[in-house]
Amino acid sequence: MTTTTKQRVSEQQRRQVLELRRRLSLREVATATGLPLGTVKTLVSRSGAFRDNEQHRALFSLPPIRESAETLPAVPELPPQEVVTGDKEVDAVLWLRSVIGTGQAALIERAMEAAKKIETPLAVLERRYRDHLAAAHPGNLFAALSSFGFADLEGLAAGAIERERRRVEAVARFDNVLADTEAEAFCIQALRGLKRGGMLGDYDKDKAAQRFQAHPELLPHTMGDCLHELDYWRQLYWLRNAVDRDCSEGPPQAYARERFVFGLLAEMRPRNRDEAKAVLRYLIEHQQIDGADGDAILENLIG
Incomplete structure (x- = not known):
């Protein structure tokens, strides 16, 4: 009959195992320390150092969403229409962009429907808007570049809706x-x-x-x-x-x-x-x- 003597692990070995485990696999730690793989697994498991840190996660978590006291107007107000370029179609698109910028889903839906009624392709209107900016701000390259994305009303709408969703979430999670x-x-x-x-x-x-x-x-x-x-x-x-x-x-x-x-x-x-x-x-x-x-x-x- 043979007996197996359980290997005693010193505190220094335990610390070495945990330190090495942060950089090496379990098998590599066993090889580096000369300890049996089973002993290494046990030391790592019992330490708790490689399980999710609940105290850490509690601090680095957003507060829960509360029932928001914020009330939205029953009928959201439309932004005022303005003459910006003098080009009626370009100004119409600029106004639709301001409507979309409200982030209000009902207004955005109406704006997207109205955009379908514009006969001139939006890409053409974007070029006309860029030409207007270049003429109004001669020599200012950045002014003309600000027309980039003018025709992408769908992208603008998606961004505005997402931004409003986040704003409402921020109010629901935080006092400030x-x-x-x-x-x-x-x-x-x-x-x-x-x-x-x-x-x-x-x-x-x-x-x-x-x-x-x-x-x-x-x-x-x-x-x-x-x-x-x-x-x-x-x-x-x-x-x-x-x-x-x-x-x-x-x-x-x-x-x-x-x-x-x-x-x-x-x-x-x-x-x-x-x-x-x-x-x-x-x-x-x-x-x-x-x-x-x-x-x-x-x-x-x-x-």
Whole structure:
């Protein structure tokens, strides 16, 4: 009869396993430490360090949607018609664009129906509008370029409806969407006293990372956590943009945090193929796959 002696793992070995696991696969960690694969799996599982961090996700989440007290007018008001260019058809399209810009679905529907009655092709009217701008602002190239997209009423309508949807959502989620959130307050506190530098006035990435790592309870544990937080920053930006385009950006400390979390995607190992695919889809969807940072994340994904 043979007996098996259970291998004791020191605290130093446990920490080494967890540190290596952030960069290596389970099998690679076992090889690097000389520990059995089963022991490595157990240490990683019991640590909880590679399960989604619920405390982190709670902070980096939008507040729930409340029943909005905002009431819309029963009959939305039409913008006034104005003579802008003197070309009746061009001015008619300009007015339809202002109607669409209200974001009110009922008015937009009426505007799109009215656009169908314009006999001259919209592309022709766009050229006439561009010629008007060029004549009215000689030598100003940007004035003429402002006619770009003049004929794309469908695209304008889709954008206006989406912007209004986000504005209503912002009102339903926040008392004041432009005020610092709890997540932003945390970022500001974490980087307090750290100086900004460089031409763009950004925080040093390594120094900012050290500050954020000093709060392990709010660190992402998984790539899924990273994607969750990055989605939070993106949604917050667009909700603010819908309310005030000039105040879409948050504080610079929040941008430093976003860069830090994005960088973690090049360091953490995916837990499984589905998580790796989710990161790849994120890079493609948000056009982040090119450049040094995107390449580093791809190298990490393929291992």
